[in-house]
Amino acid sequence: MSALGKVVRSGVARRRVQTLVIGLTTLMAVAAAVLGGTLTVVSDAPFDDAFARQHGAHLSLRFDAGKVSAGQLSASGDTEEVSAAAGPFPTATVTPRADKEGPGWPMTVVGRSGPGRDVDEVALLDGRWPVRAGEIVLSADSPLIPEPGRRIALARPSGVPTLTVVGVARSVTRTADAWVLPSQMPALTEPGSGGYQMLYRFTRAGTAARIIAGGKAVTASLPQKAAVGEQSWLTAKKNAERDTALYVPFLVAFGALGLIMSVLVVGNVVASAVGAGTRRIGILKAVGFTPAQVVRAHVGQALVPAAAGTGLGVLAGHLFAVPVLAEAEDAYGTSSLAVAPWVDLAVIAGVLGLVAATAWASALRAGRLRTVDALAVGRNASAERGRWAVRLAGRLPLPQPVALGLARPFARPARALAMGTAVLFGTVAVTFTVGMGASLGEVMKAKAHDVADVTVPEPLPDFGPGGPVADRPRADPAAVAAAVEAAPGTGKYYSAATVRATVSGLTGIAHVIAFTGDASWGGYTMVEGRWIDKPGEAVVPTPFLTATGTRIGDTVTLGGLAEPVTVRIVGEVLDPRNDGMQVFTDVRTLASARPDLTDTSHHIAVTSGTDVAAYVDALNKDLTPLGATARAGGLDGGSDMVVTLDALSATLTSMLVAVAALGVLNGVLLDTRERVREIGVHKALGMTPRQTVTMVITSVVVTGLVAGALGVPLGVTVHGWVMPAMGESAGLRLPDSVIAVYHGAELLPLALGGLLIAALGALLPAGWAARTRTATALRTE
Amino acid sequence: MTTPVIELCEVSRRHDDGPPAVDDVSLTVRPGEAVAILGPSGSGKSTLLNLIAGLDRPDSGTVTVDGVRVDRLGEAASALYRRSKIGMVFQFFNLLDDLTVADNVVLPARLAGTARAEADRRAAELLEDLGIDRHAGAYPGRLSGGERQRVAVARALMNRPPLLLADEPTGALDTAAGQDVSRLLRDLHAEGQTIVLVTHDLALARSCTRRTVRIGDGRITEDVDSRAAAEAAR
């Protein structure tokens, strides 16, 4: 060990900068990999864990009690595909009275005698299961405030005594908003509207096709059209993972970029460090080291800094993961998400393995060189290559240092290629991040519909510590509308009322946004089809189409209102709010259903030349007595998730840019080391430090420009792949306005970004080159 | 009495922890003079030359060249100083292998920002004077040692420096080529060029210069002007 150890230690000490570069590069690579790996893992686990623990239902079906009997349904589970079934459970839609306890939104109640075991075991989070009539368990996701002891009065069906909340529970696939004892159900069911719920687990349920096949099998023996609603666990999974699902393609893209880049740069840095030591290897062999010892010495020399960088990188990765995991915890409603130890281990093993393998391969090559050849390396470095470039650059009307620098990459094409690749990936990362930021901005814009100059938000119930404040005056939308219309300066104007309704073929509740006036200018981004232009038409988001299995041109029936209303879908709109379960229509569509229009917001575009602040002040004088307030700008469109994504991509991009710059630094460092005598000669002939810096920096200009010019289209391509994938995994189709975010004017600075990265990496070695003692440089043979 | 081109005053320079490479040296060189600095290997000759060229800085003492306090110059200023006042010739030529002979020669002028055409004209003239014009387009690797040193001399003279410094210019050459370079230096001196020649070769010193400064362990041990000696003897 002693001789070998000494060689390793002196090697590490002698090549301090290179050692630092190896350490920093591995640090960045490891931090990015830990972060990426962790998020990919946690984005999948919570739902799957809960689903397995609670024996979630692969398929839940709702049946019309008038068309099928409980006995027929019990038998429906006796098919080959079904591994377990639960039900039939009676089910009904009830509407709590809208009062201080909360908004009166319809909800699905299921009668179950207990939380269940083999299928859809409902997890009790608080309280207990009902044991007598008049008791109810609320879902933690229910629109009512889930808190034991609370009493619920129903608006529909009428004549039901108040119910007492005795527990809070959660079904992993959200099979109900609330549960009561089966014996309570008849009282909660309006005549002719009773239903049954059946829950099935299948032997094989991995794909949508298997679920459809399973559904066919269980309904085969039943009367036609008995099933009136269905939910696949895959849909529930998708809904649960919608927010974090956005992260996955993004992380895969960054993870892949980072990984490829780290492999290239770490590999290149290690290989070149060993390659630069070829002469030293020759000397070691000349004094009697065996080739195996030489290889081991160099692998050790690379592993020492790589191990240090890896340790720090794991630490940094964990630090970066903290805020991001907190965000993911919010999204899942879970807590204590952490970096999985196996992610750490895999990253550590992967990176160190890579470093060892690269060092081993290049040391082996160097170790195999005949000793005399190794000793001769660097002494008569071939200057044949790239002479044409030197001549050409010399002809150009450029200052000498610039001409010399520009020609440099052609003398060392392999090295220039390695640096160019690093810059290329850096540029791709920057381009991608800029595009993604712009795209997310567009999504947020579409989501916020904030084109309006002035908004009067809907009077939200004020949830204080003691629950909703009672007796709060709620503005009359008609009065507000009249005030707005009368206000001088009002240009275009519309109002939007939110009404809750059930939808045929959908388990949960959808929001129906009913517009008074023309809302087409309100910032709604169409994916396909057109905006509504007459009553009876509706526009819906992509997840709504997916969940209901409908397409543009189809009709859906809105229930849970005074009367069912059928609307025709004429367009697909980009809107991820409320999981996309929204229907946008004209208020006249709902006329017969007599909706409650309390939740109405008003959106105003002022006439040109109107001072918005003055307008808001004037309008508020009229609105205050009505209990409403106008404010400048659109509705609040902020999102933690977008902020996190933006911050995350900025962090990852800076890391990749740093890795790229380190790659360049390494290359330029080797180059200036190799040319120390040449630079000395220049300085002896009168090259100033500034001219030296110019020469070294211009030596990466061609590389940076080419890499930048290639990196930008590549980054745009990656963005073009990743954004739709992100949308898809969140159940959204993204329109062109979201995907085509690059404009010619932005692309040029992005391409020059490659140059900037290269210049950044060359800056330090350039400074060193300018400062080396000429006399010393000239002494080297 | 003319003002000296070089004036070293009690100059010392020590590298790292070793003994001083140059130890309390004072030396004056007048315009048109040719001085040979003679001494064994490691006696401090190159260090002395580097101090004059502004490539190195003394620990103490002053170095004045053509009125410029060289020991006080910063990096950039010393580069400008070398450009205008100094031409340097080295033992191992120090030509740039990826530039042609002509491009090597114009380099000092190009660094100084001289227009391409004017620099090219001057280079062509020099190459012709030195008899190597037929190699103008060749790369240094193709030339013989003697030819390479001629190229190096041409490059050193490019900016018409008042002072030419040569460090063992024949050290890497065979006898014939050495004599050739020696003749070249003598001709330059005859045309009035001030030259400081560092060598351990007494014959070269004798053939090129009248004045010989001997140096040992960084100190001047002898400073003889043969003509002055001859005159004194007469």
Ligand SMILES: Nc1ncnc2c1ncn2[C@@H]1O[C@H](COP(=O)(O)OP(=O)(O)O)[C@@H](O)[C@H]1O
């Ligand atoms: N850059 C340097 N670093 C350390 N020691 C040096 C350096 N340059 C010269 N020396 C030492 O200074 C002494 C004089 O060297 P030098 O001036 O090159 O002598 P000469 O040219 O007469 O052979 C020697 O002992 C040499 O080892």
Ligand SMILES: [Mg+2]
């Ligand atoms: Mg010497």
